[in-house]
Amino acid sequence: MQDKPLLAFDADDTLWHNESFFALTEEAFTQLLAPYAEPGALRERLTRTERRNLGIFGYGVKGFTLSMIETAIDVTDGTVPAMVLQALLDLGKEMMAHPVTLLDGVGDVLEQLATRFPLMLITKGDLFHQENKVARSGLADLFTAVEIVSEKDTMSYSRLLARHGVAPERLVMVGNSLRSDVLPILDIGGWGVHIPYPLTWDHEQAPEPLGHPRYVRLSGIRDVPMWVEAQFPSGSIVG
Amino acid sequence: MQDKPLLAFDADDTLWHNESFFALTEEAFTQLLAPYAEPGALRERLTRTERRNLGIFGYGVKGFTLSMIETAIDVTDGTVPAMVLQALLDLGKEMMAHPVTLLDGVGDVLEQLATRFPLMLITKGDLFHQENKVARSGLADLFTAVEIVSEKDTMSYSRLLARHGVAPERLVMVGNSLRSDVLPILDIGGWGVHIPYPLTWDHEQAPEPLGHPRYVRLSGIRDVPMWVEAQFPSGSIVG
The missing domain is CATH 3.40.50.1000 (HAD superfamily/HAD-like)
Structure with a gap:
């Protein structure tokens, strides 16, 4: 032994599987914010926010969800409707509870x-x-x-x-x-x-x-x- | 031995110290949302959201921050300005980084x-x-x-x-x-x-x-x- x-x-x-759920969530994120920016730009901004927040939040879905919310506010100069942010929050909850x-x-x-x-x-x-x-x-x-x-x-x-x-x-x-x-x-x-x-x-x-x-x-x-x-x-x- | x-x-x-920082943050939360509801009602709603989310997020500041955001959206029927939500997010970051x-x-x-x-x-x-x-x-x-x-x-x-x-x-x-x-x-x-x-x-x-x-x-x-x-x-x- x-x-x-x-x-x-x-x-x-x-x-x-894990990264594929992040990818699906990111896809939903770009759709929710489609009226404000191109998918490519959105993804890039999200990645930047995520990296910046990694030292504050650490790894995981909760920090990622907070970074999605922050990016959405940032990319719309604060004009994003709160219901879009609630939808992002719900995406985070779905990830936490996903089978x-x-x-x-x-x-x-x-x-x-x-x-x-x-x-x-x-x-x-x-x-x-x-x-x-x-x-x-x-x-x-x-x-x-x-x-x-x-x-x-x-x-x-x-x-x-x-x-x-x-x-x-x-x-x-x-x-x-x-x-x-x-x-x-x-x-x-x-x-x-x-x-x-x-x-x-x-x-x-x-x-x-x-x-x-x-x-x-x-x-x-x-x-x-x-x-x-x-x-x-x-x-x-x-x- | x-x-x-x-x-x-x-x-x-x-x-x-820990709970006292949560209390200070909750105080700031009630001030940020003062135009929408009384402090007592806000605190009660936040506590309810927090408890409901405990089984999804677990303990900690990140889950608490997401619950503050959710409560703010909820209590204002989605009319809360995104900048208030950004302020809540910043409160969460301060808690994470607090000495x-x-x-x-x-x-x-x-x-x-x-x-x-x-x-x-x-x-x-x-x-x-x-x-x-x-x-x-x-x-x-x-x-x-x-x-x-x-x-x-x-x-x-x-x-x-x-x-x-x-x-x-x-x-x-x-x-x-x-x-x-x-x-x-x-x-x-x-x-x-x-x-x-x-x-x-x-x-x-x-x-x-x-x-x-x-x-x-x-x-x-x-x-x-x-x-x-x-x-x-x-x-x-x-x-």
Whole structure:
């Protein structure tokens, strides 16, 4: 057990859809504000507001909703009708309450892996919303630990590993974001498995660490078991 | 060490001021909307919206800010100028960025206790905001663990104790909320130390468990060391 790898999974856009709901909401945002500006300009203003507010609000739907409202006021020079702002608020509530839709193969693969390896879920963002999503995903029992952090960087990962007494070389992190799930893990000595999602939030864009000995890109979660078995035959570390 | 009590502290309104900032913001809210309704009616509507949204947004300033915006739209039948809503949004941002003001005696007492007992901080609410406040409080190094949970109930406390391998009878929880810091702790077999704060959010009101053998009310954090020494002479459990 002690030398088995610990398989850690990102949640949003790795286990279940997330960015696509943001994209749908952004689409609704541009439609609601169509009388005031072009969709492209609206999207750009929203992204700018969002980035500026990230340091104040942190990640998550509630901060995003506040940023939509702020952008709507800003882009209309304060002439936006309050009912449009209420509609944006309702979009935010819908996102918070949206059913969790697992990505293809996730349930099967995690159930299979859980019989051989300890699994951990590591997600960033809003504690309340992420806990709700984990609960509604039906996957909670497959994980030996669920960790929700406010930022995924070398410091937060190192702290997490120390707390669980896991050596970095035992950690395999599977996720869709190079910036959050792969690069900091490689930096601290762990294994980074990248499974791209069709949509990537600008903020998560990062260069691919091609050729790194502990990095691999897989095309879907169904490829994880075979890669893990090949990399860690008989369940032990050989890297 | 093993039989020493673990002293856990709530954060908001136990270590630093919090509810008073909400009260100031609520005051500004009633002033901004004074042309539309009486302060009392405004406060009541806001409280109702807040409670209704608690299950969607969870605790914290971002959800509160969204509830202020929703109430303002609601109470004015959608006629509120967008600039008033921007002002509410700015109030929310100010709350997020507000300096952390420690309650009287907190620094001294925690420094003193930290030399004798393991200290833990257990707070509920927004992960990003609470982490920020802990960091800015200057107290982080005094705690062996900082735990931020989405709800403080018997389940979340039990999970936390299990994770840290702490028996309930070793846990002393110090906080201002009977509902969140005291009653669930007594339920699971721990010690509840209540230090009232001058203001209590309606949502946190609960009956005082007078006469409970593991409950005590102290008038301030400066009374904690003497109570702990009396209750656990030579640092061990005798309850």
